[in-house]
Amino acid sequence: MISAPSIKPFFPPQRTLMGPGPSDVYPQVVHALSKPTIGHLDPEFIRMMDELKALLQYAFQTQNPMTLAVSAPGSAGMETCFVNLVEPGDTVIVCRNGVFGERMRQNVERVGATPVVVDNAWGEPVDPTAVEAALKAHPEAKFVAFVHAETSTGALSDAKTLAALARQYDCLSIVDAVTSLGGVELRVDEWGIDAIYSGSQKCLSCVPGLSPVSFSDRAVEQIKARKSPCQSWFLDQSLVMGYWSGDGKRSYHHTAPVNALYALHESLRLLAEEGLEQAWARHKAQHQALAAGLADLNIEFIVEADYRLPQLNTVKVPGGVDDAAIRGRLLNEFNLEVGAGLGDLAGKAWRIGLMGYGARSENVALCLQALKQVLR
């Protein structure tokens, strides 16, 4: 026998999470998470799942029947959209202005399709004019994929215009709303978005591990009309829908992450209780308070004011300052997590999240005062 390691229970410190996610979790969500586990085919659980679908539809502002939570993190939500919709040989316009646009491109390649990349600089929004030019140059394109809120740069793109462009050129839109859902205006039906995915651990302030997704009827038709089977068994929505369909049958596909789904139900319930528009306004107000304080500290934003995500403030590491040392001091002295730069911005940026439950005055105050002290 390989002998048993002697390991003590783990007690994590109490952090204030102001990075790019996971964000501070609502206390009520922590409570929901620890409710008794029941079976994923239990009638009580199925009733909860019906409520969860209604709550997801509200958060996405959609009436899409095919709205559900993938039993895995946002990256799996991304993959769910690509492997179900895109077939080998298809052409996909991929807008790339940060890490997650690049990840979309990799997803397109892995389904054996052809990505046509429309690049914008890191920190800039996607340029609709460039997307339209690509659509004109590639009449064979079937999809337009873009990131609504780029988590790696803090830039907000105009999802309404981009989704409308996709429709105009008879393409389906695939939208990354991992960081946007619950934090900024997003209207799936009104804007005509066809496939969208998000994550539980950003502006929903739930624990990480689930990915809300929604597919329009046009997208569902595309899935049904596939010539080849979906390459993933786990993410195949034609199978998953047997469980989420709400026809009362809930046939077994995989064991649902029961407790995480309790948590998502509660976080979406709190969002519905607050109201989406109120949540958007709260994120904006807290962002403005943070931005004013950062200006006093002479800390500059990377993104132009018009395109800044209120929920993810990407700022320049001040000249002569040791990025990692400062983040380490914030963590060790103040239990405050602030995000590092990713990809092109590694070492050059901090990402300060004000997401969901984290978008509160006390978090803004802590962050400003702690930064002031460690930068002194």
Next chain:
Amino acid sequence: MISAPSIKPFFPPQRTLMGPGPSDVYPQVVHALSKPTIGHLDPEFIRMMDELKALLQYAFQTQNPMTLAVSAPGSAGMETCFVNLVEPGDTVIVCRNGVFGERMRQNVERVGATPVVVDNAWGEPVDPTAVEAALKAHPEAKFVAFVHAETSTGALSDAKTLAALARQYDCLSIVDAVTSLGGVELRVDEWGIDAIYSGSQKCLSCVPGLSPVSFSDRAVEQIKARKSPCQSWFLDQSLVMGYWSGDGKRSYHHTAPVNALYALHESLRLLAEEGLEQAWARHKAQHQALAAGLADLNIEFIVEADYRLPQLNTVKVPGGVDDAAIRGRLLNEFNLEVGAGLGDLAGKAWRIGLMGYGARSENVALCLQALKQVLR
């Protein structure tokens, strides 16, 4: 605006979970689950992840460095093994004696490989003689895939012999240990298993949503020698290992399901504290107590005594008894969940789980007395 649904907090009933999983969760695991969420790149979290790897290695009885938990349920663990190891055009011997062997076959097809199916009847173990005949008939085969403990039938197969056969014919073994890990003898290194996956919600008595996996060095070589990239981005182990490698870097791949990983850490810690061999013996003892009581009620097992899983007792629905009505009464009158039959056994079998924390005298007593009353 689509208006907000008015939904109350969800309070699940307190069930006793004696189905095929999820199983009763340890109270300590529920507590671990609700500890404060910290970042997945936090030094404290990374320390916990190092411990988690050691605990997983102990549970699997392996020193494989590539041992980790996939951030999704067991079905994703299955897919992780197939999409990383198997390439288009490869031949895979797939042993099918229940639902999960069939699911393996579907996974093989979805990677564009050729399954050679070795069938055994539902309720029977995999027959090594038939597997050897298939290996002889298909010298091109590169993999042998089988289910150690068939969750759909309650039959235990001889993983040691099957893994040895695979090696003898220069194949890699891919083993489903979703229901076996922690419940019956399993020794990955000693038996020479190459790729194995499990689930958190069976004999580990953790919440559902995670899939422990382990790859031998031979399997890792195979992954490194792939001619084509892994078709899944989310499950690509060459990317995931950047986070789990334990070289102190922990580069970002996806946001880890932080709280669920706390829970898995605690459940594996409790298993290590009890001792694997003690846990196996406890499952066996509780199974014997249940079997004796079921005999008194004239309830017959589907599987022969030699191949019965102690942790999943599959029995015949007695003649003239309404399957669904009885399970409904157990649930409604006793808050006791017992599993229905799946696939070929739908309507004909009950699956009574004694998994992990659920393998306790009080659960056996409740189940026997409740069954006695509702069958009266």
